[in-house]
Amino acid sequence: MTATLADLRRVAERFWPAETAEAWDRVGLVTGRDDAPLRRVLLAVDAVGATVDEAIEWGAGALLTHHPLLLRGVHTVAEDTAKGALLARLIRGDCALLAAHTNADSPEQGVSDVLAVRLGLSASEPIVPGLEPAAGLGRVGELDGELSLAAFAERVAAALPATAGGVRVAGDPERLVRRVAVLGGAGDSLLDHPAVRGADVYVTSDLRHHPAQESLEHALVVGGPALVDVSHWASESLWLEGAADRLAEALPGVEFRVSTIRTDPWTFAVGGDRPLSW
Template identity: 60%
Template structure:
């Protein structure tokens, strides 16, 4: 039996409260009528042409995307522009779009928590706990914990490559292949803003995405002076894609009659890499 979009939105708010989003973020309903009904829901990291094609060909009534389509200022929704084209197609097809971004990062089963669980971290806790009125215990950015069995940096990198979906850039590592690793910090998505956090500095290794040259270089140089983590840089898309299965399971519990599909289309922007 179809569910009211308004009811699904209520479940989304309960699972990933908008109040948990960063101030700069844009989450929630992007397009769609809350009075409409929903039967089929596609979950994806990015609302791009290919994933919208997949949703509409399947007959989806709702797309839940991790990344907001309208995060930055938009002055036109003309259909010769990427975002305008996406919105026009969704509106014509009566397919709603919801963004669950940093509000889905900080929860107990959020992007970083799922990544931490998949690599076997135990006693994981947020790197930066959520603060302020109404902040829930255990919520926050990133996760840091310890491996049940200590390993080496090379073995951790190989494990990570097996856990994540394949991408052109794979797993880049800064550190010695045989260096011992027990405490690991993770942050799904772009995480170089956390490189200076004490919990990250105290870890043996830090897994995140989109590490830029200067922050990564400065972190490694500081490590030579006073300790710090080895770095494992992965695809932004891949680091967050793992969360989609957990999100679908939570929605299925709330709405057993919904048909849910996790998109397996790779929306990582890179197609191939030439290694010198």
């Protein structure tokens, strides 16, 4: 029996229930019809021109992304707008679009959980517990042994796909770290959380100047973590492979593939510097 889009929606809802998404989020089906036959599904972090083209050229019946295309309100889907043009291409290509965003961030085998595993954290637990015992925002856990901050940053870089921005670090390169907090995607909202303040290092993305600076100054007075800032796209891309495997097991006969296109928006960097102590 041929699978349909409804089957994919049913399984996605079981893995990443929409009710667990943040109130501001927009997850689930964006475009597509439930009775459409489904033979191929492409997974990506972002719905952009390159991943939409990849899905259609591959003959995918659905593109499943982490980031919602219509997260913020739009007032037109005219094809002279970026989002309108993408939606038109998907509809003409008979390719549905679904998103699993904050509902995929928090569960076991979700974005932050996968990041914690890839960095070698043991006995990790949510920074902000969710409704389920092992679910919640972020993760905090222990490395098997102490590493210098510089060595740990190298581990982070090796675990993530390469991007133009690489890995930025704030802290003494020789500082020893063992307890690690992580949050895939933008994470400066948790800089003041006790679980983050109690870690030796915090790994996340999109750290802004003032919150990061204030966190470091606070650490000089009462202690706190070093900061490791990574690509937003890279930190969330690690989740896709496991998600594709789980979906393939639940929907035999449907082919799942993870896009290899880098949708990190930055293409190159110049003028970087390194600490003189390295």
